[in-house]
Amino acid sequence: MYLIEQTTVPTAALPVQALKNHLRLGTGFADDGLQDGLVESYLRAAMAAIEGRIGKVLIARSFTWSLDDWRRGGEQALPVAPVSVVSQIALLDRAGVAEVVPASAYRLVQDMHRPRVQAAGFMLPQVPMDGGIEITFVAGFGPAWGDVPADLAQAVLMLAAEYYEGRHDGGQGAGGLPLAVVTLIERWRTVRVLGGAGA
Known part of the structure; x- marks a missing residue:
């Protein structure tokens, strides 16, 4: 069994500005967009980590x-x-x-x-x-970031911020998801019963 993502989340659907606001990155400068690629990559990484943990797709896309x-x-x-x-x-x-x-x-x-x-x-x-x-x-919950449930959206922003702020630690940070993120996503986790017999 294998799952292939046929379409990816478009950049326009990602909350790049929301994460920049969360990180309190400066605005009004000539190089405002300089960090956008980095911010986007951490958002995608955070989404992938949370989707993998809870078995839910946040932003709609096609799979085979x-x-x-x-x-x-x-x-x-x-x-x-x-x-x-x-x-x-x-x-x-x-x-x-x-x-x-x-x-x-x-x-x-x-x-x-x-x-x-x-x-x-x-x-x-x-x-x-x-x-x-x-x-x-x-x-997926829908095609836009606004379709993602508020607690999951907050968890993505928090985890992406954690990745961004720890980008220079050389992988020496604590392993696993931060407790605050785990708390936000816990109710969304799929509970398998009977050894996953229906999976």
């Missing part, structure tokens, strides 16, 4: 998820949330030739923690022998 077989015959949990649309499901034969599954054969069950694809009938389509499945979907 490849797997060998359905975990359950009648439904398949998706690896991240929230998912707004399943664009396509394709079954691959052993040569990698894809056959698109009709959208009428399944439906998306939206859930803030464990969205899933569910068969329209009793079972999802059978996977060819030695083949696989590719599911393309859009995940």
Whole structure:
């Protein structure tokens, strides 16, 4: 199983100015935009760290998820949330030739923690022998920074600021996420039960 991000977060959707304000960087100077690239890189790093910890996609983008077989015959949990649309499901034969599954054969069950694809009938389509499945979907709270829940947005700014302020320590800072960030994101973490049987 592997998850590939097909589209990236556009720079315009990132809260570069909000982080600069948070860091209290000076304004009104000729070189105001000089730090923008650095600020953007720390925002992207902070988003990736938080998304990885909580299994949620903050700003909407498209993904392709490849797997060998359905975990359950009648439904398949998706690896991240929230998912707004399943664009396509394709079954691959052993040569990698894809056959698109009709959208009428399944439906998306939206859930803030464990969205899933569910068969329209009793079972999802059978996977060819030695083949696989590719599911393309859009995940995220929305296309703009304003769509991100306030506590997660604050956590990103705090973590990005931590990265920015510790950029000269040569990796000698404390490992892990700061306690304040962990506190903000804790309620968003996906709790797996029964060994992740539905995953």
